[in-house]
Amino acid sequence: MLEARLNEAATLKRLLDAIKELVQDANFECNEEGISLQAMDNSHVALVSVKLEAGGFRKYRCDRPIPLGVNLGSLTKVLKCAKDDDICVLKATDDGDVLSLTYEARNADRIAEYDMKLMDIDSDTLGIPDTDYEARVTMPAAEFTRIVRDLSNLGESVRIEVSKEGVRFASDGESANGNILLKQTEAARERYRNYGEEDEDEDVEMKDEDDEEGGSKKKTRSKVKKEKVKKEDGDEGEEGEEAEANGEAEDNEDGEFKAKSDDEGEEEVSDSEEKKKKRKRPSASNGKPKKKAKKSDDDDLPAGGVSIEMTQHVNLTFSLKYLVNFSKSSTLSDTVQLMLKNDVPLLVSYTFGQGHIRYYLAPKIGDD
Amino acid sequence: MLEARLNEAATLKRLLDAIKELVQDANFECNEEGISLQAMDNSHVALVSVKLEAGGFRKYRCDRPIPLGVNLGSLTKVLKCAKDDDICVLKATDDGDVLSLTYEARNADRIAEYDMKLMDIDSDTLGIPDTDYEARVTMPAAEFTRIVRDLSNLGESVRIEVSKEGVRFASDGESANGNILLKQTEAARERYRNYGEEDEDEDVEMKDEDDEEGGSKKKTRSKVKKEKVKKEDGDEGEEGEEAEANGEAEDNEDGEFKAKSDDEGEEEVSDSEEKKKKRKRPSASNGKPKKKAKKSDDDDLPAGGVSIEMTQHVNLTFSLKYLVNFSKSSTLSDTVQLMLKNDVPLLVSYTFGQGHIRYYLAPKIGDD
DNA sequence: TGATCCACAT
DNA sequence: ATGTGGATCA
Numbered sequence: 001m002l003e004a005r006l007n008e009a010a011t012l013k014r015l016l017d018a019i020k021e022l023v024q025d026a027n028f029e030c031n032e033e034g035i036s037l038q039a040m041d042n043s044h045v046a047l048v049s050v051k052l053e054a055g056g057f058r059k060y061r062c063d064r065p066i067p068l069g070v071n072l073g074s075l076t077k078v079l080k081c082a083k084d085d086d087i088c089v090l091k092a093t094d095d096g097d098v099l100s101l102t103y104e105a106r107n108a109d110r111i112a113e114y115d116m117k118l119m120d121i122d123s124d125t126l127g128i129p130d131t132d133y134e135a136r137v138t139m140p141a142a143e144f145t146r147i148v149r150d151l152s153n154l155g156e157s158v159r160i161e162v163s164k165e166g167v168r169f170a171s172d173g174e175s176a177n178g179n180i181l182l183k184q185t186e187a188a189r190e191r192y193r194n195y196g197e198e199d200e201d202e203d204v205e206m207k208d209e210d211d212e213e214g215g216s217k218k219k220t221r222s223k224v225k226k227e228k229v230k231k232e233d234g235d236e237g238e239e240g241e242e243a244e245a246n247g248e249a250e251d252n253e254d255g256e257f258k259a260k261s262d263d264e265g266e267e268e269v270s271d272s273e274e275k276k277k278k279r280k281r282p283s284a285s286n287g288k289p290k291k292k293a294k295k296s297d298d299d300d301l302p303a304g305g306v307s308i309e310m311t312q313h314v315n316l317t318f319s320l321k322y323l324v325n326f327s328k329s330s331t332l333s334d335t336v337q338l339m340l341k342n343d344v345p346l347l348v349s350y351t352f353g354q355g356h357i358r359y360y361l362a363p364k365i366g367d368d
Numbered sequence: 369m370l371e372a373r374l375n376e377a378a379t380l381k382r383l384l385d386a387i388k389e390l391v392q393d394a395n396f397e398c399n400e401e402g403i404s405l406q407a408m409d410n411s412h413v414a415l416v417s418v419k420l421e422a423g424g425f426r427k428y429r430c431d432r433p434i435p436l437g438v439n440l441g442s443l444t445k446v447l448k449c450a451k452d453d454d455i456c457v458l459k460a461t462d463d464g465d466v467l468s469l470t471y472e473a474r475n476a477d478r479i480a481e482y483d484m485k486l487m488d489i490d491s492d493t494l495g496i497p498d499t500d501y502e503a504r505v506t507m508p509a510a511e512f513t514r515i516v517r518d519l520s521n522l523g524e525s526v527r528i529e530v531s532k533e534g535v536r537f538a539s540d541g542e543s544a545n546g547n548i549l550l551k552q553t554e555a556a557r558e559r560y561r562n563y564g565e566e567d568e569d570e571d572v573e574m575k576d577e578d579d580e581e582g583g584s585k586k587k588t589r590s591k592v593k594k595e596k597v598k599k600e601d602g603d604e605g606e607e608g609e610e611a612e613a614n615g616e617a618e619d620n621e622d623g624e625f626k627a628k629s630d631d632e633g634e635e636e637v638s639d640s641e642e643k644k645k646k647r648k649r650p651s652a653s654n655g656k657p658k659k660k661a662k663k664s665d666d667d668d669l670p671a672g673g674v675s676i677e678m679t680q681h682v683n684l685t686f687s688l689k690y691l692v693n694f695s696k697s698s699t700l701s702d703t704v705q706l707m708l709k710n711d712v713p714l715l716v717s718y719t720f721g722q723g724h725i726r727y728y729l730a731p732k733i734g735d736d
Numbered sequence: 737t738g739a740t741c742c743a744c745a746t
Numbered sequence: 747a748t749g750t751g752g753a754t755c756a
Contacts, residue, residue, distance in 0.1 A: 010746090074543035080751095081518040081546060084746065109674065110511075112548040114522075510744080517752090696753095699743090 556673025
């Protein structure tokens with residue numbers, strides 16, 4: 001039995017607005033850790049991963065894991081019936097046939113209850129390789145939105161290049177070419193030093209020993225090794241060789257994610273990491289309404305500035321269509337993080353009070 | 369000869385916005401009491417009744433009754449030529465061939481005059497049975513709008529149930545079911561105690577002797593007998609039997625309104641009631657411009673809260689399409705009143721400074 | 737079917 | 747006061 005009480009229905013509404021165009025149906029996997037969702041878009045080029053942590057709810061109870069097969073269109077419809085500041089209670093029985101959403105006005109004189117039929121969805125749990133990223137860019141979500149939107153008016157794809165100069169987004173179009181260079185902001189670097197570590201589970205530093213280095217499907221921590229920053233700038237210019245020379249060629253290098261059967265025994269990234277980070281956000285469940293906290297109550301790092309960390313010069317090309325789509329999540333957080341590694345899917349991550357949403361996008365091959 | 373001087377053209381504009389989708393052509397019946405309109409929608413399922421009281425005009429003169437056969441589309445066009453705060457003067461000669469509308473800017477430095485051709489419209493005066501409603505719900509118009517709009521995204525029809533618990537709006541749809549429960553707000557109950565009695569002619573209490581109890585077409589006051597409130601809560605659960613047991617089966621129980629020939633000698637509801645209530649709104653014709661009084665100058669009961677009065681558990685099902693349509697009248701008043709009785713058309717009533725607009729909607733039979 | 741305008745919600 | 751969504755008009 002699931003019962004999850006969310007302070008603001010707006011969180012869910014925004015979440016669905018962010019992903020409903022990418023995915024039509026998906027399983028919300030509910031367990032004691034919280035609620036997570038993973039799905040690929042129809043073309044199997046992009047992957048979304050959402051996590052709502054148990055601690056982010058005002059109340060959370062899930063006796064045993066339940067997959068809730070949801071049609072996101074239907075859920076969106078139902079969520080439209082909620083006012084942004086309604087308290088939203090999700091309930092489901094263990095059989096997972098129906099999801100009940102209850103919206104309570106803050107003054108309790110209105111209670112709305114919606115029952116949504118669920119469906120069975122084949123969900124091979126998706127294997128997200130845990131990656132040793134070579135560059136991490138932390139920037140205002142609105143700026144990212146603007147950049148990809150602007151460039152999408154010129155061309156189909158964008159080349160993202162991180163060098164010691166900064167991060168450059170470049171697109172070539174028929175009528176014009178454009179590129180935007182964002183330089184590191186010193187203040188931002190300081191501000192974001194621990195972003196994604198205190199408030200979420202990015203795990204960017206330390207614990208190399210957690211890596212299962214011998215696996216053919218190498219699973220490593222999502223991190224940029226800090227001690228390497230600024231050491232290998234000299235490699236800039238060519239993309240990719242370094243990574244392959246390392247013998248680290250990912251098995252999803254072909255640009256698509258592989259479905260992995262449920263019984264493979266490998267945990268999803270988020271699950272395994274959640275367990276180690278349970279200590280965080282001890283106060284999240286105290287549920288301060290925080291009126292007007294439009295975006296989220298995650299970070300006290302308010303805004304502005306670009307932080308860049310890198311161990312490697314990276315240079316990758318991606319479809320702008322997807323990035324534009326991803327950037328809809330800027331309603332959930334003021335800040336976005338891009339994690340890059342040559343020849344490996346880009347990770348676009350938005351962290352908000354109750355969890356995070358992450359997108360993985362395979363690079364275009366041949367830099368076309 | 370008719371000459372009616374209305375303080376704000378906006379009132380008429382909003383009125384037409386509210387009904388023009390429901391009805392194409394209708395007679396504005398002008399007499400010494402004011403201007404009224406009654407019409408059924410094309411499907412003969414819904415009925416609109418508008419009353420602009422003589423006292424609600426800055427100046428009103430109508431020597432003898434004139435029916436003005438108006439194409440509402442044309443009138444809407446003409447009204448679009450008025451600014452919201454223009455003073456609007458309606459004029460017509462006794463032959464009723466043309467309606468003249470004059471718009472005067474408040475500072476009289478602009479005067480626009482429009483003449484609109486009128487038409488002959490067969491108008492069997494409609495028989496609106498005057499009903500002893502079993503429940504009255506008074507609530508913010510915006511909330512009603514929101515509820516029917518939300519539910520209309522799920523299903524075709526809504527079940528409205530008034531019990532001692534409150535009023536519940538429930539709809540079943542293909543992908544989801546939803547229901548909203550509004551609880552009585554104590555403050556609202558107090559606030560609305562006399563709503564519709566001082567300011568209009570709802571006649572909610574007393575005067576049982578006005579009822580012509582023996583008639584086959586029983587005409588009763590539109591009221592909920594206050595003394596019965598909370599006495600018959602025990603009847604909840606089944607809908608309708610009580611009413612039928614009373615021998616009060618309405619002749620429109622089949623869900624449609626009957627046109628009644630003009631010579632039947634029976635008065636319309638509003639006319640007969642207006643006469644008895646002439647004392648009200650003595651100051652309305654003083655015409656304080658009341659700048660910015662967007663909605664209406666009717667009530668000083670500003671907003672919020674739900675008031676429920678009932679003598680009977682009621683449970684009826686209606687087409688959401690119509691309710692959504694009705695709710696357009698929320699531009700005319702902040703407050704809406706729902707009057708219900710089992711197996712009898714719902715009355716949705718908006719009262720504003722110059723009069724009221726009422727919609728009658730036959731319930732769906734068989735609760736489907 | 738798309739664009740513009742109005743209203744509601746935040 | 748601004749932004750989003752719905753409704754209306756071209």
